[in-house]
Amino acid sequence: MLLPAIQNWIVRVPVMKALQDSGVDMIELGMPYSDPLADGPVIQASSTQALANGMTIATLFEQLRDFRKQVYVPVILMGYMNPVLQYGFEKFCQHAAMRPSTDLFYPTCPNMNLKRIWSYYAAVRVEFIFLVTPETSEERIRKLDSLSTGFLYAVSSSTTGKDKDMNAVEHYL
């Protein structure tokens, strides 16, 4: 996962290109949030630094304007709903769609809001990614799989960035 604005104001398109050249299949670009409750201490700290550097969604979209001239792997925007709602949900979807092959993924979007936002996604043709955890029932996994238009994100631990028992992770996957 790449968090923009860790250094200066730059989203680090060169970093994205370097990752691409190293062979990554896709890049997850985190949109920093003040209360990243679904993330561990490493990403929390990087979010705090990015926000201190002045990163906003508007800035992020501006810096992603021409990234497709250098980066062709899929890019996933990962974030929390509150900054998106403040930005304007419809505007956010439209601007995301203007950056080709960007998908969206929110850990904190309650299921009850889906009907309201689904029409926006369908209209701008942006893929939507759901999360599942080791605690998610098979029934719910199948339901989320049917709703997800991108892929299912398998959360392998309670928070990101923590040490993992890889045998347990492999069994879960």
Added chain:
Amino acid sequence: MQTEDGQVVEPHSISAGLDYPGIGPMHAHLFDSKRGAFLSATDEQALQAAFNLAKQEGIIPALESSHALPALSS
């Protein structure tokens, strides 16, 4: 309590229970529907009201509840 960019603002209150940036949906609805009046009190007002209630009535209030007392006096 949030910035224009939707980032949560660091709150402050002398009382632990009110030192929190969010409210529940019920209070949000009462505000939007204008069925509730929302007043404020400073840390100093709440603390002084707590002392006054203790001296005058022998009741030691929680600092959270003490915020309601300045509203009564005004």
